[in-house]
Amino acid sequence: MDELGRLPGVGPKSAQRIAFHLLKVAKEDALRLSRVIAEVKERTMLCEVCFNVGVSARCPICSDPRRDSSVLCVVEDPRDIVAVERTREFRGRYHVLGGALNPIEGVGPEQLRVRELLARIDGEGIGEVILCTNPNLEGDATAMYLARLLRPLGVKVTRIASGLPVGGDLEYADELTLGRALEGRREVEA
Amino acid sequence: MDELGRLPGVGPKSAQRIAFHLLKVAKEDALRLSRVIAEVKERTMLCEVCFNVGVSARCPICSDPRRDSSVLCVVEDPRDIVAVERTREFRGRYHVLGGALNPIEGVGPEQLRVRELLARIDGEGIGEVILCTNPNLEGDATAMYLARLLRPLGVKVTRIASGLPVGGDLEYADELTLGRALEGRREVEA
Numbered sequence: 001m002d003e004l005g006r007l008p009g010v011g012p013k014s015a016q017r018i019a020f021h022l023l024k025v026a027k028e029d030a031l032r033l034s035r036v037i038a039e040v041k042e043r044t045m046l047c048e049v050c051f052n053v054g055v056s057a058r059c060p061i062c063s064d065p066r067r068d069s070s071v072l073c074v075v076e077d078p079r080d081i082v083a084v085e086r087t088r089e090f091r092g093r094y095h096v097l098g099g100a101l102n103p104i105e106g107v108g109p110e111q112l113r114v115r116e117l118l119a120r121i122d123g124e125g126i127g128e129v130i131l132c133t134n135p136n137l138e139g140d141a142t143a144m145y146l147a148r149l150l151r152p153l154g155v156k157v158t159r160i161a162s163g164l165p166v167g168g169d170l171e172y173a174d175e176l177t178l179g180r181a182l183e184g185r186r187e188v189e190a
Numbered sequence: 191m192d193e194l195g196r197l198p199g200v201g202p203k204s205a206q207r208i209a210f211h212l213l214k215v216a217k218e219d220a221l222r223l224s225r226v227i228a229e230v231k232e233r234t235m236l237c238e239v240c241f242n243v244g245v246s247a248r249c250p251i252c253s254d255p256r257r258d259s260s261v262l263c264v265v266e267d268p269r270d271i272v273a274v275e276r277t278r279e280f281r282g283r284y285h286v287l288g289g290a291l292n293p294i295e296g297v298g299p300e301q302l303r304v305r306e307l308l309a310r311i312d313g314e315g316i317g318e319v320i321l322c323t324n325p326n327l328e329g330d331a332t333a334m335y336l337a338r339l340l341r342p343l344g345v346k347v348t349r350i351a352s353g354l355p356v357g358g359d360l361e362y363a364d365e366l367t368l369g370r371a372l373e374g375r376r377e378v379e380a
Contacts, residue, residue, distance in 0.1 A: 073372075080360045087369035130375055135354045147378040161374035163351030164325045166366040170270045176356040179277035184351035185320055186374060188337040 049120075051096040051113055053078045061093060068092045070127040074117065074146065076100050076134060084132060092130075095120060100138035101145060109145065117146070121153050128156040135162050239310075241286040241303055243268045251283060258282045260317040264307065264336065266290050266324060274322060282320075285310060290328035291335060299335065307336070311343050318346040325352050 005015035022030050046052070047059035054060065061067055061081070071092030075081055081094050097112045120126065129150055133139035147157045163181035164173050173181070195205035212220050236242070237249035244250065251257055251271070261282030265271055271284050287302040310316065319340055323329035337347045353371035354363050363371070 075360070077361075083360045083363065083368060084372070087365045087372060089369040089372045130372070131378070132360065132372070134359050136357045136359070143378070151378070157378045158375040159378050160368075160371040161351045161353030161376065162356055163353035163371070163374070165355060166352055166364070166370055167326045169324050169326070170265070170273045170322065171267075173273065174356070175277045178273060178350075179279040180356055181350040181353070182274070182277060182279050182320070182322070184353070184374070184376060185348040186351065188321070188333070188341070188347045188349050 050094045073130045100142040131159045240284045263320045290332040
């Protein structure tokens with residue numbers, strides 16, 4: 001129960017419930033869980049190019065020749081790659097920073113993979129960098145910091161749009177979001 | 191209770207609770223509510239210019255000379271004006287359509303204040319129309335319809351941005367919204 005309770009989103013009650021469940025199930029089911037946990041830790045590694053998680057030195061996206069190597073999407077976390085891939089809107093490659101700037105928690109540029117990002121711009125013929133960090137305080141600060149570093153390198157730097165969610169309603173939007181949606185309005189194409 | 195139950199968001203239980211509350215309160219409190227309901231219906235009218243609700247022929251926004259008359263924000267409903275005003279990002283004027291296109295419910299362009307909108311473009315020296323209908327199916331369709339009508343008149347037509355809400359998280363964004371946020375990315379200004 002102590003070990004289970006350390007997992008995110010698992011409180012003492014859930015830990016107890018899971019523990020008793022494991023006592024009750026067939027031995028092979030419990031051992032399968034035990035085995036995959038060990039396997040995940042032994043077999044996974046970070047991609048040497050983009051720092052996505054994978055099972056080989058290069059992740060499936062970096063080793064896919066059909067991906068557009070001229071556009072780079074910078075995200076905080078490997079989970080964010082999953083989110084962007086799900087949209088099927090992006091055919092370029094990624095770079096995982098490993099977090100966002102957060103001075104209070106002691107996360108500065110040295111703790112993120114910023115140096116590795118700058119090295120890729122020179123080496124890979126990248127024409128556009130999309131700053132796809134979260135649209136919150138830390139993510140916005142990280143995007144601004146990176147934009148200032150990247151622009152002198154002659155690369156196009158873009159930021160994902162803030163605005164109203166699809167299917168949303170003006171009435172339920174908070175002021176800040178609606179303000180950004182207005183500020184970020186775009187001319188309607190014919 | 192029957193009358194109260196017709197209000198939006200008031201179910202039979204709430205109607206009963208309100209009814210018994212009105213029986214209990216002092217006579218002047220109940221009569222004050224009765225009076226303001228009657229007053230609202232007698233005194234309010236629609237602005238003759240933008241169709242916002244107000245207490246005179248011209249609403250406070252249309253009669254304010256400090257508002258920028260060259261930018262027009264087109265909304266579905268007077269409530270949306272309240273939402274946009276709260277952002278303090280917009281200093282132009284409004285036009286209330288009175289709904290959105292909805293063929294299933296029989297709402298076509300004739301049911302909305304489209305003709306009145308077109309008349310204003312000619313008459314008021316408007317340079318930009320911001321289509322601020324809701325970012326859902328009906329609102330998007332209405333925006334596209336209006337854009338097609340307005341562009342030949344030589345006016346700049348813009349649409350509010352769709353994207354991630356401020357303070358949001360990539361992980362919790364739905365695919366459609368994140369896809370639009372990527373598609374609508376903007377170059378970072380220096």
